[in-house]
Amino acid sequence: MFNPDLSKVLKGNLSRYSLVTATAKRAREIAEESEANGEIITEKPVTLALDEILDGKYVIVEPDEIKNI
Numbered sequence: 001m002f003n004p005d006l007s008k009v010l011k012g013n014l015s016r017y018s019l020v021t022a023t024a025k026r027a028r029e030i031a032e033e034s035e036a037n038g039e040i041i042t043e044k045p046v047t048l049a050l051d052e053i054l055d056g057k058y059v060i061v062e063p064d065e066i067k068n069i
Contacts, residue, residue, distance in 0.1 A: 022060040023049045
């Protein structure tokens with residue numbers, strides 16, 4: 001099971017809700033892209049999406065009104 005250290009990602013007032021939402025959105029995009037291209041992915045789309053977020057390839061921009069929730 002993949003259990004990354006999320007403290008690096010959550011610093012800077014990023015909420016867990018935003019992280020989960022962004023990960024799910026990116027995972028959906030990855031799954032749809034692979035299906036459209038006829039590719040077979042061996043890893044789960046959520047794992048690939050979280051790897052992209054942790055590597056800084058995908059940046060989460062959080063609106064100011066939910067930063068303090």
